[in-house]
Amino acid sequence: MSVSFSQLRAAVATQIDALAGFTESRIPPEYFGRNENSVAHKRFAVALSASNDAGDRMRRAVGVYASSTVRVTFAYRLRPKDAYPTDYDAALDAEKDVINAVLQSYASIEPHVVIRYNRSARDVTDSTEYMIINLEFTALHMLPTT
Amino acid sequence: MAIESTPYATDTKTVVLLEREAANLTEMTIYRDGDKVHINSGTYTLIKPDGTKLVDAAAVTVAANVAQYTHSAANLDSTQALGEGYVQEWVLNHDGGHPDQNYTYRRMAAVVRRRLYPTVYDGDLTAIYSDLADLRPSTLTSYQQYIDDAWYQMLRRIRQEAGGFEYLIMSSEVFFDAHRHFTLYLIWRDFHSSLGQSNGRYMDLAQEHYRLYQDEWKRINFVYDYDHDGKAEDANQRQAKQPVVYTSSPGSLGRFRWYRRGRY
Numbered sequence: 001m002s003v004s005f006s007q008l009r010a011a012v013a014t015q016i017d018a019l020a021g022f023t024e025s026r027i028p029p030e031y032f033g034r035n036e037n038s039v040a041h042k043r044f045a046v047a048l049s050a051s052n053d054a055g056d057r058m059r060r061a062v063g064v065y066a067s068s069t070v071r072v073t074f075a076y077r078l079r080p081k082d083a084y085p086t087d088y089d090a091a092l093d094a095e096k097d098v099i100n101a102v103l104q105s106y107a108s109i110e111p112h113v114v115i116r117y118n119r120s121a122r123d124v125t126d127s128t129e130y131m132i133i134n135l136e137f138t139a140l141h142m143l144p145t146t
Numbered sequence: 147m148a149i150e151s152t153p154y155a156t157d158t159k160t161v162v163l164l165e166r167e168a169a170n171l172t173e174m175t176i177y178r179d180g181d182k183v184h185i186n187s188g189t190y191t192l193i194k195p196d197g198t199k200l201v202d203a204a205a206v207t208v209a210a211n212v213a214q215y216t217h218s219a220a221n222l223d224s225t226q227a228l229g230e231g232y233v234q235e236w237v238l239n240h241d242g243g244h245p246d247q248n249y250t251y252r253r254m255a256a257v258v259r260r261r262l263y264p265t266v267y268d269g270d271l272t273a274i275y276s277d278l279a280d281l282r283p284s285t286l287t288s289y290q291q292y293i294d295d296a297w298y299q300m301l302r303r304i305r306q307e308a309g310g311f312e313y314l315i316m317s318s319e320v321f322f323d324a325h326r327h328f329t330l331y332l333i334w335r336d337f338h339s340s341l342g343q344s345n346g347r348y349m350d351l352a353q354e355h356y357r358l359y360q361d362e363w364k365r366i367n368f369v370y371d372y373d374h375d376g377k378a379e380d381a382n383q384r385q386a387k388q389p390v391v392y393t394s395s396p397g398s399l400g401r402f403r404w405y406r407r408g409r410y
Contacts, residue, residue, distance in 0.1 A: 037277065037347065038275075038276055038277045039277075041277070041280060077277075077280060077281070079280075079281050079282070079283060079284070080281065080283075080336075080337035080338075080340040080341055080348065081283035081284070081285070081336075081337070081340050082283055082284045083340070083341070086284060126343075127341070127343075127346045127347055128341045128342075128343070128346075129347065
């Protein structure tokens, strides 16, 4: 069964959205930093930054077996009096929760999606108000061609 | 025996208010090195403005290292003069000095009809900053300590700057905006102090609320009980907190000067 790019992005977002306190950004992932401070805590965005042919035979009736890079970005608030290590560690725990959520089964949302975790990158904003965590996954899915 | 001179601190934030015709619990806590000093025993004396003693060396009770004395309603009956000039004298024997040494702590008190209470609470802060509850330090369950500190600073400022007495102000709501802005100033400034940078959103907010506090403070006017009879003199004539002071003399064509020239 084939899964389009938008279906894949939405499926990943649905998994994260189910986590307590997480809400999806209203601003595209490329401009994630424009989220307002007052709502930025646990805001996330899901981007499909790149997609490639996964090397299988292409059949129009079946679709293209594709490998897409899924980037998840989310913000975690660092309280000024607890920025480090309390909230820093809490942000790392939240990162683990997001990874677990993304790696969950997609059977109930979009079958035939297989996802693996690649890497994380973390940064603290200059104002020390937020930790921004970028996660990268690779999703294998059948892209529809009809 | 020589008197030991360690500067112990008392918890005196402002003049102690005792409500007349009511039982009043009054307390004294002594601090040193960031902690309460253990109090062994002590006496409490309340000296009236005329120098006589309303309470004379009564034994205090000590609860959790806080010296306490309770005035009965009969003790503060309606014959007691209202207003300033009362002096509390706490003679305490506490840890830190020679076992036989008593320390005498004095502070001013006033006998009043009613206290003035603040009108700001945590909900008023989060009402305008929805994320403030989430920013609260893990060591705190509310922003009460900032609210209280702002309130005590305002009470002292009323006395020092405006020359009035807070317990004669009938309309507590007039302090709401100034109190809220000042509390937010203290909170944002404290947050900023934790981040180790020279500027930023918290500092901007602190400065903004300090300006707003100063603006609100200048504008405050209230209903005042001049003669301390428990009633407003004229509820329709509000009293400005801050008097208007003219720092220049009338102009050369002012009415008074023209009148004098006309006569002579």
